Amino acid sequence: MGQPLDTIIIGAGTAGLAALREVRKRTERYLIVNEGPWGTTCARVGCMPSKTLIEAANAFHRRLAFGEFGIRGGADLKADLPAVLRRVRALRDDFVAGALRATEDLGEASLSGRAVLLDANTVDVDGVRYHADSIILAPGSRPVVPEEWLAFGDHILTTDTLFEQENLGPRVAVIGMGAIGVELSQALARLGLEVAAFTTGHALGGLSDPTLNAELGALLRKEMVLHTHAKAELREVAGGIEVRSGANRVVVDQVIAAMGRTPNIEHLGLETLGEPLDERGMPQVDPQTQQIGRLRVFLAGDANGHAPLLHEGADEGHIAGMNALAAEPTRFARRTRLSIVFSDPNVAVVGTPFDRLDPAHTVVGAVEFERHGRARAALRNHGRLCVYADKGSARLLGAEMCAPDGEHLAHLLALAITQKLTVHQLLGMPIYHPVLEEGLRTALRNAARHLPEVGESDLAACQPIGVAALE
Amino acid sequence: MGQPLDTIIIGAGTAGLAALREVRKRTERYLIVNEGPWGTTCARVGCMPSKTLIEAANAFHRRLAFGEFGIRGGADLKADLPAVLRRVRALRDDFVAGALRATEDLGEASLSGRAVLLDANTVDVDGVRYHADSIILAPGSRPVVPEEWLAFGDHILTTDTLFEQENLGPRVAVIGMGAIGVELSQALARLGLEVAAFTTGHALGGLSDPTLNAELGALLRKEMVLHTHAKAELREVAGGIEVRSGANRVVVDQVIAAMGRTPNIEHLGLETLGEPLDERGMPQVDPQTQQIGRLRVFLAGDANGHAPLLHEGADEGHIAGMNALAAEPTRFARRTRLSIVFSDPNVAVVGTPFDRLDPAHTVVGAVEFERHGRARAALRNHGRLCVYADKGSARLLGAEMCAPDGEHLAHLLALAITQKLTVHQLLGMPIYHPVLEEGLRTALRNAARHLPEVGESDLAACQPIGVAALE
Numbered sequence: 053m054g055q056p057l058d059t060i061i062i063g064a065g066t067a068g069l070a071a072l073r074e075v076r077k078r079t080e081r082y083l084i085v086n087e088g089p090w091g092t093t094c095a096r097v098g099c100m101p102s103k104t105l106i107e108a109a110n111a112f113h114r115r116l117a118f119g120e121f122g123i124r125g126g127a128d129l130k131a132d133l134p135a136v137l138r139r140v141r142a143l144r145d146d147f148v149a150g151a152l153r154a155t156e157d158l159g160e161a162s163l164s165g166r167a168v169l170l171d172a173n174t175v176d177v178d179g180v181r182y183h184a185d186s187i188i189l190a191p192g193s194r195p196v197v198p199e200e201w202l203a204f205g206d207h208i209l210t211t212d213t214l215f216e217q218e219n220l221g222p223r224v225a226v227i228g229m230g231a232i233g234v235e236l237s238q239a240l241a242r243l244g245l246e247v248a249a250f251t252t253g254h255a256l257g258g259l260s261d262p263t264l265n266a267e268l269g270a271l272l273r274k275e276m277v278l279h280t281h282a283k284a285e286l287r288e289v290a291g292g293i294e295v296r297s298g299a300n301r302v303v304v305d306q307v308i309a310a311m312g313r314t315p316n317i318e319h320l321g322l323e324t325l326g327e328p329l330d331e332r333g334m335p336q337v338d339p340q341t342q343q344i345g346r347l348r349v350f351l352a353g354d355a356n357g358h359a360p361l362l363h364e365g366a367d368e369g370h371i372a373g374m375n376a377l378a379a380e381p382t383r384f385a386r387r388t389r390l391s392i393v394f395s396d397p398n399v400a401v402v403g404t405p406f407d408r409l410d411p412a413h414t415v416v417g418a419v420e421f422e423r424h425g426r427a428r429a430a431l432r433n434h435g436r437l438c439v440y441a442d443k444g445s446a447r448l449l450g451a452e453m454c455a456p457d458g459e460h461l462a463h464l465l466a467l468a469i470t471q472k473l474t475v476h477q478l479l480g481m482p483i484y485h486p487v488l489e490e491g492l493r494t495a496l497r498n499a500a501r502h503l504p505e506v507g508e509s510d511l512a513a514c515q516p517i518g519v520a521a522l523e
Numbered sequence: 524m525g526q527p528l529d530t531i532i533i534g535a536g537t538a539g540l541a542a543l544r545e546v547r548k549r550t551e552r553y554l555i556v557n558e559g560p561w562g563t564t565c566a567r568v569g570c571m572p573s574k575t576l577i578e579a580a581n582a583f584h585r586r587l588a589f590g591e592f593g594i595r596g597g598a599d600l601k602a603d604l605p606a607v608l609r610r611v612r613a614l615r616d617d618f619v620a621g622a623l624r625a626t627e628d629l630g631e632a633s634l635s636g637r638a639v640l641l642d643a644n645t646v647d648v649d650g651v652r653y654h655a656d657s658i659i660l661a662p663g664s665r666p667v668v669p670e671e672w673l674a675f676g677d678h679i680l681t682t683d684t685l686f687e688q689e690n691l692g693p694r695v696a697v698i699g700m701g702a703i704g705v706e707l708s709q710a711l712a713r714l715g716l717e718v719a720a721f722t723t724g725h726a727l728g729g730l731s732d733p734t735l736n737a738e739l740g741a742l743l744r745k746e747m748v749l750h751t752h753a754k755a756e757l758r759e760v761a762g763g764i765e766v767r768s769g770a771n772r773v774v775v776d777q778v779i780a781a782m783g784r785t786p787n788i789e790h791l792g793l794e795t796l797g798e799p800l801d802e803r804g805m806p807q808v809d810p811q812t813q814q815i816g817r818l819r820v821f822l823a824g825d826a827n828g829h830a831p832l833l834h835e836g837a838d839e840g841h842i843a844g845m846n847a848l849a850a851e852p853t854r855f856a857r858r859t860r861l862s863i864v865f866s867d868p869n870v871a872v873v874g875t876p877f878d879r880l881d882p883a884h885t886v887v888g889a890v891e892f893e894r895h896g897r898a899r900a901a902l903r904n905h906g907r908l909c910v911y912a913d914k915g916s917a918r919l920l921g922a923e924m925c926a927p928d929g930e931h932l933a934h935l936l937a938l939a940i941t942q943k944l945t946v947h948q949l950l951g952m953p954i955y956h957p958v959l960e961e962g963l964r965t966a967l968r969n970a971a972r973h974l975p976e977v978g979e980s981d982l983a984a985c986q987p988i989g990v991a992a993l994e
Binding site for chain 1: 565570571574575578579582583585588589591592593594595596597599600601602603604605606607608609610614618832833834858859860861862863896897899900901902928930931932933934935937938939941942944948949951952953954955956957958959960
């Protein structure tokens with residue numbers, strides 16, 4: 053109790069810590085409350101442990117290219133999955149320790165417990181009431197698991213429990229093929245597990261362009277069994293869990309639920325704010341201010357259902373932290389959309405996705421990487437990339453890809469889209485040789501052929517030479 | 524002989540083929556003459572075979588991370604160097620075949636032989652004279668080898684002969700540590716050879732920033748013996764070639780001369796043009812037109828000594844090809860400077876190099892990759908990157924790096940510099956997590972702290988959270 057505070061932050065994950073940073077610049081009269089383990093979703097159970105697993109998996113997978121490169125002994129390599137998982141946890145612990153340092157010197161300003169809103173200025177933490185001029189809600193999200201699957205106990209894993217396992221498999225099913233499902237199914241398959249993946253839709257890794265979904269699906273099917281348009285049903289059978297979808301059935305040791313994440317808002321007391329809530333119990337949040345209605349209450353990070361991505365959560369916490377201490381909230385422009393799946397090849401969607409474009413006003417440029425020189429030298433010549441540009445202005449609108457080094461090509465495109473560049477302006481940059489960016493250039497030139505000419509050459513539209521070794 | 528032609532292209536390498544592409548759009552009255560093997564330097568002896576060697580070397584080198592990842596058996600892997608070299612040649616042949624297709628349908632318009640200028644409109648090819656309205660000279664370059672080293676015969680290798688070897692070593696010396704020396708010395712060391720490298724200067728891989736030279740030098744010294752400021756002298760001794768520089772001496776089986784490339788202009792008859800020549804016999808070439816003086820003679824590609832890089836050679840051929848058929852040459856803007864060395868970590872110089880900046884008006888931002896989250900997960904956490912910005916305008920001027928995924932970071936920076944962006948504008952792009960681009964962001968934020976403030980936050984200047992797992 054005591055004196056009213058300037059602000060209370062509920063949740064010490066990525067968004068909460070980003071808010072905290074701004075709050076601490078402005079006041080000492082704040083409280084940060086966290087329920088459950090401290091440390092971010094990213095560091096504990098998200099980006100970092102998954103990337104650590106993927107790096108080991110890809111390093112091991114590379115042995116399949118060794119014979120062609122002239123390296124002997126690749127067939128005798130073994131992935132020691134318990135050791136791989138131990139390293140994941142060791143590095144994870146180090147990343148978590150880094151996150152914990154952000155709150156370790158806060159003393160009484162940080163509190164463990166469940167925070168519940170009583171109104172727009174009052175928070176109850178395990179029976180104690182705190183009053184504040186503003187409140188920043190950043191309670192995060194958790195993996196979706198169907199209620200009835202809880203009966204299968206340890207056989208059901210999510211990212212919350214997967215990395216805690218001493219060992220896995222040898223047979224696993226992955227249910228859901230968004231970013232997390234695609235990353236984990238491929239990494240586990242590459243580490244030697246038998247993987248069967250199921251997804252109710254046809255989109256893989258968030259791709260909306262059907263040519264790219266087909267490409268990624270074909271590549272994943274070389275490494276696992278993949279069923280799309282397949283709603284999976286589970287039952288316990290002798291020797292494991294049977295996963296069934298129509299005529300398809302497989303018995304596995306573990307089922308990984310990768311069906312998305314749901315905001316942790318049920319117990320937050322949002323209904324006490326007097327703002328309309330949708331059927332999920334979610335209020336309207338202004339993505340420019342993070343504000344709920346006209347209240348001095350801000351909802352940031354995964355919990356607002358906007359985009360469960362670290363860089364978006366960090367921006368939202370940053371915005372909420374500034375606005376919670378300001379007399380009037382400032383409206384901030386949000387960044388160009390960017391999402392990346394760290395599969396191999398990388399999947400990425402930048403700017404406007406294919407399925408939100410107006411086909412009548414859009415030009416598509418594409419490239420296949422199968423014959424790309426550098427990708428062939430590296431034995432990584434798989435994948436496809438599409439760029440989308442406005443037919444009238446030639447401005448880049450978006451891109452989707454399933455491409456080698458796609459994570460980097462996506463950032464280059466994100467800068468171009470942020471700067472509102474045309475296809476021709478992007479073609480004005482230097483592209484070295486031999487690099488994967490030459491593949492992007494091929495797609496851009498391909499798009500340029502369907503756009504109005506901009507002159508014989510401004511060197512920005514320097515044409516391909518038509519020679520494989522030069523492109 | 525016969526009717527005068529519109530243009531004659533001398534040299535069918537990258538620049539010559541780029542010129543040919545433009546020429547063929549405009550006229551059928553042309554001739555392309557090539558001396559020696561057809562196929563580009565890039566495909567035959569340059570970019571492509573070296574990258575193929577490097578990819579094998581890096582794949583093999585990765586075994587050193589296997590134990591840490593949890594992969595067993597890495598110590599038993601063997602690099603079969605003859606097999607590695609066979610693959611290099613097989614892929615090289617395929618890339619060369621691609622280049623040959625650009626000229627295979629030309630019939631009498633293509634000619635093998637030595638072309639010599641008789642004047643600005645006349646070329647002699649092995650005794651036959653051809654007249655043309657314009658001439659495009661693209662005779663390329665060759666590796667520098669000191670005259671006296673020719674006595675060592677097969678013991679001296681260059682990129683012209685290296686990839687032809689059935690086997691190499693086990694002891695090699697690399698003389699010269701520019702782009703080619705750094706790439707080859709590291710690749711061969713990684714493939715198991717004992718490598719001793721010598722360079723007369725201190726710059727490695729073209730880096731001019733001393734902090735980066737120190738970083739790269741320290742990394743290379745883990746894999747080879749490296750002597751800087753060391754002029755190497757050779758003599759034949761029992762069992763090989765002794766390479767001596769001051770007190771340092773080493774006996775090796777082969778010496779790789781990587782001392783740069785020299786333009787193939789000696790026998791071209793440039794002295795018949797009536798234009799002033801410098802001490803190398805080189806006329807002044809306008810980099811905006813490729814024109815020699817006011818003549819309708821154009822010098823493009825490696826041969827003009829501007830920058831022996833494929834993408835520059837292709838641009839120069841493109842410019843020369845257009846201008847050779849135009850009534851008046853057009854002046855073309857050239858692209859932002861970009862050079863990349865495909866070492867690990869990648870070396871790159873973008874825009875204005877460190878040593879050409881005015882320190883009084885430049886702000887430097889730097890990042891070390893040792894503690895970078897993604898780089899640690901990948902066991903690739905080595906290197907450093909510096910960005911240079913104008914103190915007054917905050918505009919990015921250049922960057923140098925020795926950084927993981929540097930080839931991609933360099934392209935992103937090249938686009939930013941081409942678009943004349945400020946540090947703050949570049950910080951306005953989305954950066955995903957966890958990616959190496961976050962390291963670049965750290966360097967940009969580091970630079971921004973020395974630049975005039977641009978406001979509390981435009982989200983472009985969103986500050987770091989101070990948490991390792993989030994950065």
